[in-house]
Amino acid sequence: xxxxxxxxxxxxxxxxxxxxxxxxxxxxxxxxxxxxxxxxxxxxxxxxxxxxxxxxxxxxxxxxxxxxxxxxxxxxxxxxxxxxxxxxxxxxxxxxxxxxxxxxxxxxxxxxxxxxxxxxxxxxxxxxxxxxxxxxxxxxxxxxxxxxxxxxxxxxxxxxxxxxxxxxxxxxxxxxxxxxxxxxxxxxxxxxx
Amino acid sequence: xxxxxxxxxxxxxxxxxxxxxxxxxxxxxxxxxxxxxxxxxxxxxxxxxxxxxxxxxxxxxxxxxxxxxxxxxxxxxxxxxxxxxxxxxxxxxxxxxxxxxxxxxxxxxxxxxxxxxxxxxxxxxxxxxxxxxxxxxxxxxxxxxxxxxxxxxxxxxxxxxxxxxxxxxxxxxxxxxxxxxxxxxxxxxxxxxxxxxxxxxxxxxxxxxxxxxxxxxxxxxxxxxx
Numbered sequence: 001x002x003x004x005x006x007x008x009x010x011x012x013x014x015x016x017x018x019x020x021x022x023x024x025x026x027x028x029x030x031x032x033x034x035x036x037x038x039x040x041x042x043x044x045x046x047x048x049x050x051x052x053x054x055x056x057x058x059x060x061x062x063x064x065x066x067x068x069x070x071x072x073x074x075x076x077x078x079x080x081x082x083x084x085x086x087x088x089x090x091x092x093x094x095x096x097x098x099x100x101x102x103x104x105x106x107x108x109x110x111x112x113x114x115x116x117x118x119x120x121x122x123x124x125x126x127x128x129x130x131x132x133x134x135x136x137x138x139x140x141x142x143x144x145x146x147x148x149x150x151x152x153x154x155x156x157x158x159x160x161x162x163x164x165x166x167x168x169x170x171x172x173x174x175x176x177x178x179x180x181x182x183x184x185x186x187x188x189x190x191x192x193x
Numbered sequence: 194x195x196x197x198x199x200x201x202x203x204x205x206x207x208x209x210x211x212x213x214x215x216x217x218x219x220x221x222x223x224x225x226x227x228x229x230x231x232x233x234x235x236x237x238x239x240x241x242x243x244x245x246x247x248x249x250x251x252x253x254x255x256x257x258x259x260x261x262x263x264x265x266x267x268x269x270x271x272x273x274x275x276x277x278x279x280x281x282x283x284x285x286x287x288x289x290x291x292x293x294x295x296x297x298x299x300x301x302x303x304x305x306x307x308x309x310x311x312x313x314x315x316x317x318x319x320x321x322x323x324x325x326x327x328x329x330x331x332x333x334x335x336x337x338x339x340x341x342x343x344x345x346x347x348x349x350x351x352x353x354x355x356x357x358x359x360x361x362x363x364x365x366x367x368x369x370x371x372x373x374x375x376x377x378x379x380x381x382x383x384x385x386x387x388x389x390x391x392x393x394x395x396x397x398x399x400x401x402x403x404x405x406x407x408x409x410x411x412x413x414x415x416x417x418x419x
Contacts, residue, residue: 033216040239043217047210048243052250054206058199059261060251061206063289071314088321100199105293107207108214112297115215127302139285140292140306142277144313148321150274151267153289154221154282157275158240161263163247164255165363166348168267175272179279180225187283188230 034119051159058100060160063108064153066101068093071144135190139183150175214294221288225279232385234378241375245368252364255349262350281313 051061072095076083083089116122127133147153152161152172162169194202213219217239224236254260282288285306287295292310295303349360 033212038213038217040217040219040236041242043213043219044239044243045246047213048246048250050206050209051243051247052254054202055251055260056254057194057202060247060263061210062263063293067289067310068314071311071318074311075315075318086318086321088318092321098196098200100196100203103200103203104207104210107204107209108211108290108293109207109297110204111208111211111213112215112294113211114208115212116298119216121215122299124299124301127305132302133305135284136286136302136306137309139281139283140309141313141316142281143285143289143306144281144310144315145317146274146276146278146281146313147289147310148274148314148317149277150271152271152275154275154278155289156263158221158244159247161267161348163244163251163367164262164348164350165248165252165352165360165367166263166267168271168348171267171269171271172275175275176279177225178272179276179281180222180283181229181279182276183280183283184226184229186280187226 034115048159060156060164061104062101062153062156062160063105064147064151064156066099066103066105067153068147069096069099069102070105073097131190146179210290211294211297214290215298220291222282222286222291226283232381234382238375238378241371241378245371245375248364248368248371249361252349252360252367255353255360255364262348264348285309 047061054061072083072089072093075086075089076095083095089095113122127136143153150172154176157169157172157176160169162173219239220236221240224240227233227235228237251260251262255262285292287303287306289310292303292307296307349363352358352363353360
């Protein structure tokens, strides 16, 4: 079942994928990867192998850390030196463009953009109803607060500390499963209502 | 490795992840939500396979003293934080990975979720002094400290160091548990498929019976009007 907000809702300037398919296509040079959907098991297995290399070179895959640093950099850009008055940004995460985890997130954005363009799946789409905007806003805020409180996100839970057999990973997984369950109940109620 | 080198490696890794996640439509939120709400395990299976590979890979290298393990304070704040995160990701319809990937595809809703994740992080950083849990660093001794629920340092590397058992042993145990969960899902899927097939056959049989029955009683509507 596809949630309402993921449906193609709004197109600005770009030709929707359905229309582009009706035209003669020039796919001679395009790799198979950009023509059909990849099995997620294969994709995640490949990511896991790469993550092992990353673990050997710099550290395992995380996203929340890079996002936190980006938040600090954005706050610094807005607040200037005033940011030093906030203990978190002066003691725990001093804004620094050289923090490697930022570039994992930017890489994901870039990679997804390239893949979407090559497979002709890039088009602007928006949630339709006000309720969806409200749900996404609350969801985003809760994710941000959650990452800050726990110091880890879902990626570091499932692809970082738990595979390192860190017992903290089990705490994290119990938290996220309980949260996803409660979230699913709320989501179901909203979908049905 | 130099900081610039680290950033380049991270960007290359991120780019490949972005391509693979976009092409496979993998979503961590769906891995949990779909399993709970719709009994659909497409993403859950991928998540488990990745975790099995990573567990064996990480603990193998930890056993020979290689790799960069994560070390930080973990406690009840981890459970509480991830609980809020879990609710948030289901409501937002995207996790930390899929917000970036969907934004890359042109999804404004995902970009909105990402912006508000940043806002949430900043808002909570304002109350960091309260968030800073004094018992956590005080109890961080590098040993297993179940009492204080500070399990952050109890990873495969420290267990190997303290107990003298190679990390891969713990890794194999964990991988076996993950494999059992994976197999249970496959079993459940097979049962779902069997039920679906049986229901389809039953429907086809019923349809055939109805057609046969209507054929026996004559075909009143088939009589051409003269």
